[in-house]
Amino acid sequence: MESLNDEKIKELKIIANDIRKSIIEMLYSASSGHTAGALGMADIFTLLYFHVLKHDPKNPLWPSRDRLVLSNGHICPVLYATMAKAGYFPIKELDTLRKFNSRLQGHPHREFLPFMETSSGPLGSGLSQAVGMAIADKIYGGNKTIYAIISDGELNEGNTWEAIMLAYKEKLSNLIIIVDRNNIQIGGNTEKVMPLFDLKDKFKSFNCFAEEVDGHNFWEINNAIFKAKGNKGAPTFIIAHTIPGKGVKEWENDYRWHGKAPNKKEAEMALAELDNNK
Amino acid sequence: MLNQSLKLNTKIFNNDVEKISTRQGFGEGLLKLGEKNENIMALCADLTESTKMNLFAERFPERFIEVGVAEQNMAAVASGIASMGKIPFIASYGIFSPGRNWEQIRTTICYNNQPVKIIGSHAGTSVGPDGGSHQSFEDIAITRVIPNMVVISPCDYNEAKRATIACAKTKDPTYIRLARNDTPVITTEETPFEIGKSQIVFTPEVGLAHVGIVATGPILYKAIRAAHELEKNGIKVKVMNLSTIKPLDVEGLISLARETRAIVTVENHQIAGGMGSAVAECLAENYITPIEFVGIQDKFGQSGTPEELEKNYGIDTADIVEKVNKVLIRRKI
Numbered sequence: 001m002e003s004l005n006d007e008k009i010k011e012l013k014i015i016a017n018d019i020r021k022s023i024i025e026m027l028y029s030a031s032s033g034h035t036a037g038a039l040g041m042a043d044i045f046t047l048l049y050f051h052v053l054k055h056d057p058k059n060p061l062w063p064s065r066d067r068l069v070l071s072n073g074h075i076c077p078v079l080y081a082t083m084a085k086a087g088y089f090p091i092k093e094l095d096t097l098r099k100f101n102s103r104l105q106g107h108p109h110r111e112f113l114p115f116m117e118t119s120s121g122p123l124g125s126g127l128s129q130a131v132g133m134a135i136a137d138k139i140y141g142g143n144k145t146i147y148a149i150i151s152d153g154e155l156n157e158g159n160t161w162e163a164i165m166l167a168y169k170e171k172l173s174n175l176i177i178i179v180d181r182n183n184i185q186i187g188g189n190t191e192k193v194m195p196l197f198d199l200k201d202k203f204k205s206f207n208c209f210a211e212e213v214d215g216h217n218f219w220e221i222n223n224a225i226f227k228a229k230g231n232k233g234a235p236t237f238i239i240a241h242t243i244p245g246k247g248v249k250e251w252e253n254d255y256r257w258h259g260k261a262p263n264k265k266e267a268e269m270a271l272a273e274l275d276n277n278k
Numbered sequence: 279m280l281n282q283s284l285k286l287n288t289k290i291f292n293n294d295v296e297k298i299s300t301r302q303g304f305g306e307g308l309l310k311l312g313e314k315n316e317n318i319m320a321l322c323a324d325l326t327e328s329t330k331m332n333l334f335a336e337r338f339p340e341r342f343i344e345v346g347v348a349e350q351n352m353a354a355v356a357s358g359i360a361s362m363g364k365i366p367f368i369a370s371y372g373i374f375s376p377g378r379n380w381e382q383i384r385t386t387i388c389y390n391n392q393p394v395k396i397i398g399s400h401a402g403t404s405v406g407p408d409g410g411s412h413q414s415f416e417d418i419a420i421t422r423v424i425p426n427m428v429v430i431s432p433c434d435y436n437e438a439k440r441a442t443i444a445c446a447k448t449k450d451p452t453y454i455r456l457a458r459n460d461t462p463v464i465t466t467e468e469t470p471f472e473i474g475k476s477q478i479v480f481t482p483e484v485g486l487a488h489v490g491i492v493a494t495g496p497i498l499y500k501a502i503r504a505a506h507e508l509e510k511n512g513i514k515v516k517v518m519n520l521s522t523i524k525p526l527d528v529e530g531l532i533s534l535a536r537e538t539r540a541i542v543t544v545e546n547h548q549i550a551g552g553m554g555s556a557v558a559e560c561l562a563e564n565y566i567t568p569i570e571f572v573g574i575q576d577k578f579g580q581s582g583t584p585e586e587l588e589k590n591y592g593i594d595t596a597d598i599v600e601k602v603n604k605v606l607i608r609r610k611i
Contacts, residue, residue: 069358110390117361119389125354125382132358132366135343136319140362159382162351170343 003226008051009218015085016046017277020247022081022094024274028267030098033106036244036257037075037151040182043216044240045082048147051218052225057087060115066144067117067133071126072151072180073107074259079116080104088115124157126150127177131167134175134235145229148177153185156194161206167235168207175235176228180215182244184255203237215240248273279509280502281481285468290499291506297460300496301399303438304456305330308367310439311446312338318446319366321356323349328458329369329399349375353382353394360392365446371405372398372414376421376453387451388426395445396421396453401431402495402546403579403587404457413579413587418494419551421453422524428473429524431455431545431553433498434464437521440471448473457546459584461496464519476527478534480505482514489602489609490534492518493544494553497593501544504598513602523553531560535567540609542570542601546593549573568608570601 019042027033049055054066070079077097084091089103096102103113107121118129130148137144154160167175179199187193196202203210209231213220221240228236244258245251248270262270280286289295311318312334321343326332335342345352349370356366368375376383376396387394401414422429428450432438438456445452464479465471480502481487489508493501498519505515518534520527535541541561543554554571561567572593579587588594 118357119385122381122385125350125386128351128354128382129358129361129386131351132355132360133362134358135355136359136362136364139319139340140364142362159350159354162346162348163355166343166345166348166351166355169346 004051004218004222012046012050012218015050016042017247017274019046019078019081019085021271021274022084022091023077024262024267024270026077026081026094026097027261028264029095031261033077033098033261034074034259035261036184036251036254037072037180037182038078039248039251040215040242040244040246041075041078041149041180042246043218044178044221045078047218047221049082049086051222054144060088064142064144066147067130068147068149069117069126069130069133070108070149071120072123072149072154073120076108079108083115123151123154124159127160127163130175130177131163131170131172134167134172135170137174138170138172144174146175148175149180150177151180152182152190152196152199153193155196164203164206164208171233172235173232176225176238177235178238178240180242181239182242184244184258186258188255199239208234209236210239211236212239212241215242216246279481279483281479284470284477284479285466286479287463287466290462290464290502295462297462298435299458299460300432300435300438300456301330301458303432303435304397304442304454305333307439307442309333309337311443312341315365315446317364319343319359319364321345321352321366321368323347323352323370323374325370329397331369349379350382353379354386356394357386357390357392360394361390365393365395367395367397369397369399371412372401372417372455373412376417377414380420384424388424391426392451393449394451396451397456398453399456400458401455402457403584403591404459404546406459406584406587407581409581410579415548415574415579416551417453417455418523418545418547418553419555422556423551426451427524428452428522430473430522431495432521433496433519434461436463436465436467436469437471441473441521444471444473455495457496462499464499464502474522474525474527476522476530477519478516479519480515480517482509482516485514487514487516487538489513489540489542489606490516490518490538491542491544491598491602492520492531492534492557494520494523495546497544497546500595501598503595504602507595507599508602513606515602520553520557523556526556526560528560528564531557532565535561535565539567540605541567542572542598542605544572544593544598547573549575568605570605572597572601
């Protein structure tokens with residue numbers, strides 16, 4: 001993993017902005033889907049796919065690739081837009097999101113798009129799958145890094161905590177978990193629906209490493225990942241504080257954008273705002 | 279008479295017929311697999327000895343993961359392991375896996391089409407005194423309904439061993455249903471086994487059969503005993519061992535239905551959604567035949583020995599005989 005510099009960060013910012021635009025265009029075209037989380041995670045996906053991950057879009061099933069598991073599958077527009085931008089498939093295909101026969105299912109389905117490591121949608125089991133990958137890689141000496149992207153809302157699921165206990169027990173230092181701490185879920189604020197309190201404390205009490213970062217600051221995220229790679233004997237949680245709806249001022253931090261897509265007017269407004277970022 | 283072309287256990291009607299559990303067959307099969315294939319892994323949710331996974335765990339501790347009492351995690355972790363090219367077996371009681379973790383099995387294993395092998399032990403009445411909470415009467419129904427899943431319910435120790443070894447050679451998510459108690463050894467090591475193929479284990483000495491009994495799991499033994507009794511009374515019976523419930527041996531079932539025009543299904547499971555339902559779906563579509571069902575009749579179990587439970591819940595040899603007589607009346611109408 002290379003270190004970042006100002007020039008690289010400038011480049012990443014442009015890519016992230018393009019990805020946000022793609023997200024809005026594809027959600028408008030689909031006329032349903034999840035907007036807030038997808039926009040909020042655009043910076044992290046950009047950093048992962050354009051700087052951190054060991055992968056090859058031209059050889060997507062390269063056996064030595066790092067693995068990235070998206071657990072909260074409903075934010076898949078950001079995964080699809082990032083993968084298209086990275087060259088896994090044509091950007092034009094993003095228009096097919098959520099449509100019949102599309103490879104870009106409403107929630108990720110690996111049988112349709114085998115470049116993804118797993119299917120997801122039902123919450124709380126992605127971390128377990130990443131734990132399985134990390135266990136297999138550790139036992140069979142693969143030397144990969146397994147990244148799990150999970151949401152704060154899905155920490156309501158008991159399954160996640162079962163996975164955390166096992167990840168520590170198996171000393172999975174090859175596992176890095178990025179938590180999208182955006183404080184919203186479908187029914188409102190996370191602390192109102194089901195209080196999570198201090199996640200760093202929680203993960204630490206499960207004997208894991210835990211860091212907090214600004215999920216829109218490439219430097220901070222990159223440093224945290226770099227540090228996580230050096231941690232031994234336990235997995236690392238990176239709690240990324242993100243702004244749901246990030247990039248479109250009117251939508252930011254509004255939980256009502258969790259599960260809906262923009263209409264024509266809203267999409268045009270948002271795209272114009274993002275164009276101004278250039 | 280027993281179909282000796284299948285090289286079945288000839289001592290089957292003796293009072294001292296050898297009895298070994300199907301879970302033991304699984305444990306030994308898995309150990310054998312582990313010796314041959316280093317990609318075999320095993321995970322257990324704190325029931326390693328009960329499920330006989332301990333045989334593998336003791337021999338290959340580096341390829342065994344104790345996940346604790348966490349069946350949902352076990353299923354999804356196994357999916358992740360399988361995605362890395364390994365073949366994980368996960369074991370628990372049927373009531374917990376595939377019971378507790380059904381959605382993880384559906385989405386992370388079957389929807390992803392990963393070759394995870396799910397071992398559900400202590401199914402049906404076999405867990406006896408533990409009571410109704412632990413008696414899985416629903417596992418065939420909830421597994422066979424999931425696309426991509428293969429469902430096998432071995433009739434005895436040997437078949438459980440063979441099924442365990444055979445399923446590791448396929449890429450399919452597979453559920454194998456096992457029993458706790460020692461049950462008669464019906465087959466031998468020479469008996470052929472193939473996933474998806476039924477076998478006629480009992481046939482009339484001469485002529486065509488009047489009725490076909492289709493059984494799955496160790497209760498096959500009672501079906502054979504019933505056929506043996508009926509034969510003495512002049513009723514000619516064929517007994518089919520339908521150990522693979524999915525994919526269903528459609529040809530074999532049609533052929534049996536065509537010959538007998540009367541079918542009785544026998545299983546240690548709810549009638550609703552079970553093996554009998556699968557047979558009924560098949561025959562309703564392909565060859566309409568009167569069917570009587572021997573199985574649990576929409577009830578939960580309770581504590582008792584397996585024998586007591588089987589007698590009181592209507593899945594004993596006498597119940598099979600009764601249903602055969604009933605279906606024969608329907609056949610004549």
